[in-house]
Amino acid sequence: MALVGWSHESSPFHPGEQAVQARVGVRDKVEAIGRQVVRGYMPDQHREFFAQLPFVVLGAVDADGQPWATLLVGDPGFARSPEPRTLRLDARPVTDDPLATALQAGAPVGLLGIELETRRRNRMNGTVADTDARGISVAVTQSFGNCPQYIQKREYRRVEPDAIPAPPESATVLDEAALARIAAADTFFIATHFAEAGVDTGRDGADVSHRGGKPGFVRVDDNTLVWPDFVGNFHFNTLGNLQANPRAGLLFPDFDSGDLLYLAGRGEIVWDGDELRAFAGAERLVRFRVERVLRLRGRLPLRWALQETSPILAGTGDWQAVDEAVALMQLADRYRPLRVLQRVRESGTITSFHLQPADGLGVVPYQPGQFLPIRIDVPGLGLLTRTYSLSQAADGQTYRISVKREGRVSRHLHDALQAGDLLDAQAPRGQFVLDAASTRPVILLSGGVGITPMLAMLDTLAPASGERHRARSVWFVHAARNGREHAFGAMLRERAAQHAKLRVHVRYSQPDEADRLGHDYDSAGRIDADLLRSLLPLDDYDVYLCGPDGFMRQTYWALRGLGIAKHRIHYEFFGQGEPLEADAAAAVPAPTVAxxxxxxxxxxxxxxxxxxxxxxxxxxxxxxxxxxxxxxxxxxxxxxxxxxxxxxxxxxxxxxxxxxxxxxxxxxxxxxxxxx
Structure with a gap:
């Protein structure tokens, strides 16, 4: 059978999914990718994968339209695909399951095949084509793969469930046992539903998804749950459904006891706020209000032992850190003492200062590209204030500023500030920040000390810890006078060696005899349109630009000449500067009346x-x-x-x-x- 990708003329994504994709700026790219990876049939790899599983996760709606998530369990082979457009499941929900009577012919279902011991997973959506005493047959409408992010590695074993199961426990509020189960969870599943009235596009119906995080990643307060939404495949199947229909069902399986905790309620996407900004790794939050609770004790014939938590979770936050950070945000405009932990000479003109709060409180989270306002007592001049870009991504422990020796305050920092000394600082701020949610390739363009905010962006895009899943392509182009003034050159080379999608080009305007072409720098001269044209393939970039005024203006207009849209170029001056391209609509005349x-x-x-x-x-x-x-x-x-x-x-x-x-x-x- 000669099968290809998405064969429908309409998009593989429904309006709710499209709305979320558009909001985060990935609509066009995800549409193109979706037409390649979303299929109206199951490829052979997926058919073989489902056949080796001891359980699958299923999402569907009950007679009242309420979505629920559940598990169907059987010996490997209970899920089998006799042909690419059909999946047969020889299993039924356990007794008292909220979907026990819902899986009738024509019912929309979402299926997630997930192999915890290998972290593999694949998705399938369809409708129940046939049902009998042994199980159901599902007609496939969509099938696609999922990445292994956030899945905890677990090994399973079979047990005999109790011959006489404990009676179901129903409620409308969470009891202490449910609160404790949720607070300790590192995994749950969420079922959602979307339907386009009178339209058969192959993209509506039920969906079920996995959510994973550090134990406690779901905050529970009375009958309200909140969890972070980390970066994923940008399909936004769950969030797209919630955008259109807030009803959802959660399933918290107890991997040790075989208990199943089902929750029904309504979810909403949280797009902004201090908690979101403070939760490391979170792109959004989801708030869920519980309306119904069902607990089935010991019903699963499987038990799991945790082998390894997902390594990607090391870079994500937790709610305790969020609470501390939000409290610190209330002190954002107050000057707090910072102690110098160490100073590092980066070049003949630039020195880095590593700073840590000296008041017993933590650091305020910040976004890559922001700066730190400091205040320091300079002998003979008194208290002076300056702002310096933070030259590393937030690590929750310290700040790093990298300062060029060129003025009264910077000279004092270079000459006098030593490890153990104190200076005062407000919370980081600034709106020249990396759009971490974008999937567009990135150009980082810097001149001289303008490299500093770019380093924090680079830490996020291409971290020292190694390759990111779904890494963005990054071109880092830096201008310096020569090797004596070039800071962080060795670090850039090391980082480029770590990341296949990072390309670094350094241009010296006045190289010294000691500077080696091809080793210390890649070309001589100034950054201009010819250089950028030779380096950059035609694409839709996010550009970040920082450096001296003359460098900024020349480079900006070189970019514009290459056809890069004005709104794609983000820049910051070190000091007051006129806009690189005037926006007549933003200007207003100065008032003339007292x-x-x-x-x-x-x-x-x-x-x-x-x-x-x-x-x-x-x-x-x-x-x-x-x-x-x-x-x-x-x-x-x-x-x-x-x-x-x-x-x-x-x-x-x-x-x-x-x-x-x-x-x-x-x-x-x-x-x-x-x-x-």
Whole structure:
């Protein structure tokens, strides 16, 4: 039989899945991949795989339209595929299972074949074609493979279940035993459902998926569960169903006792918030409100022994760390003491400082590309503030800034700051950040010390721990004057050797005699369109750009000349700079009429004069508001706006929170009251 990929004219993904794919920016690429990997039949590998399993996971809906997940168990061979469009299951749900009477002809089902001892899994969706006393036959509508991420390795053994099973336990709330089971779980299964009224596309019906994490990755609070959604295959089968139909069913199997804990309720996707930002590895959260609870004790004739947790989970967070991080976020605008753990000379002009909180509290999580606002007492100059990019991805323990010796504060750091010394810092901030959810290939373009935020991005895209599953292609192009000023060169070469999808090109503008072409650097000159054209295949890139002003402008327009869209190029200046390409819609004229300004906390009033910023008006009134960059970059000066309206003639890079004003560049267009 000459079978190919998805044969329908319509997409293999229904509108709910498409909506989630579009929201995270992967719609077009996943559509193309989906048409190759999603099939309307079972390939031979999947047919052979299902035939060797002792159980499968099944999702379906009951007579009330409530999805449930369950396990069907049998001797290997109980699941068999007589031909590519049929899967026969010689098994039935256990007695009292919520799907015991639901598997009738025409019922939509989702199937997950999962082999815990090898971490292999394959998916199949279809409808019940026939049913008898021994089991069911399923007509295949979709079949595709799944990656092994987040699956805990377990070996199984068979047991004889009790001849007289314990009676089912039903409730509408979680009891202490259920709370404890969920809190200890490292695995559960979720069933969801989607249907397009009156449309037969082969893509609707029931679905069942695996979810895995560190023990305790599901937070349970009374009757509400929350869990992280980690990066996956970007099909978004579960989230797409929840987007369209929030009803879902969870199954928590007890691998030691054979108990089955079923939950029915409604789920919702959490797209933003402090908890999400603080949970390492989470792309989203899912919140589930329990409406029904069913426990069947000891019903499974299988028991499992844990052999190994999924190694990929080492890079994910936990709820205790999230709680600590969220508490620290409340201190984001407060200067806290950091102690220098070590200093490392990276080049003739750049030194790295490894910093750790000295107040007994943890570090605030941050995104790759953000910077650290610091404050330090410089002899003869007093307290001065600066911002320095964080040059490594968040590790939950320390910060690293890599500083070029070029100004009063940086010279003091280079000459005086030693291990054990203290400086003050606010929480990391900044909106020049890596879009970690994107699947587009990435170009990291840096000049000189502009390499620093790129290093944190590189740690995320191509970590030192080795290849990532579904790694993105990365081109790291860096410009330096020569080897004496080139920082992190050896590290870049080592990282490129580790990652097949990482390509590094270093260009020196003024190489020394000691610099070796092909070893220390790859070409001489400045980064220009000809170089980029020679390095980069035609593709839809996410570009990140940082370096000196002249380098930024030349490189930006080289990229634009190569056809890279403006909205795909993200950049950050080290200091105040005009936009590389003006956005006429964002600019507003500066106010020309004086306005009264009142400072609430200090109970002072003044008159703002045209040409001033609100920060300058506050300082002229004898106040000392917090600030750092004075350029709209860092957000340190963001202040609650009690009343009135402000504008930004020079649009800031940092977007203040709703109800706040960035006073270093804000001007009033009406009488205003600030919480200063």
């Amino acid at each position: 306005q009264p300004v009142r400072f609430e906390r200090s109970d002072r009033s003044t008159e703002w004069n045209p040409g001033q910023t609100l920060l300058e008006a506050a300082e002229a009134s004898g106040l000392s508001p917090a600030y750092s960059c004075r350029a709209g970059l860092c957000g340190s000066c963001s202040t609650p706006l009690r009343s009135g309206e402000v504008c930004y003639p020079n649009p800031p890079a940092y977007t203040p929170r709703e109800g706040e004003a960035l006073i270093c560049c804000a001007m009033p267009v009406s009488p205003v009251v600030l919480a200063l």
